[in-house]
Amino acid sequence: MExxxxxxxxxxxxxxxxxxxxxxxxxxxxxxxxxxxxxEEEGSEAYILKDISEEEDEEACYVFVEDDTEYDAVFKVFETMLEDVEFVK
Known part of the structure; x- marks a missing residue:
């Protein structure tokens, strides 16, 4: 895992x-x-990080997504991408 x-x-x-x-x-x-x-029984707690860096930045800068609306929208995308993984919200 990366x-x-x-x-x-x-x-x-x-x-x-x-x-x-x-x-x-x-x-x-x-x-x-x-x-x-x-x-093994409960799995790991997952977090969503958002890249807030600018194009000219050499390295990415991530922050935890704390806005509920943004989190829910992005969570649904990840849930669709990982159909075989069961998420507990």
């Missing part, structure tokens, strides 16, 4: 496994999980 390093607000680096990526309304999104917290 991973991404995310710099948290408190300066701690978090590593996430990338399950899928998509583009919605001109923005790139990643569906990620914490690979260290996988539970």
């Amino acid at each position: 991973t991404i390093i995310f710099d948290g607000d408190d300066g701690i680096q978090l590593e996430f496994g990338i399950l899928e990526q998509t583009r919605v309304n001109g923005h790139n999104y990643l569906l990620v999980v914490d690979p260290d917290e996988e539970d």
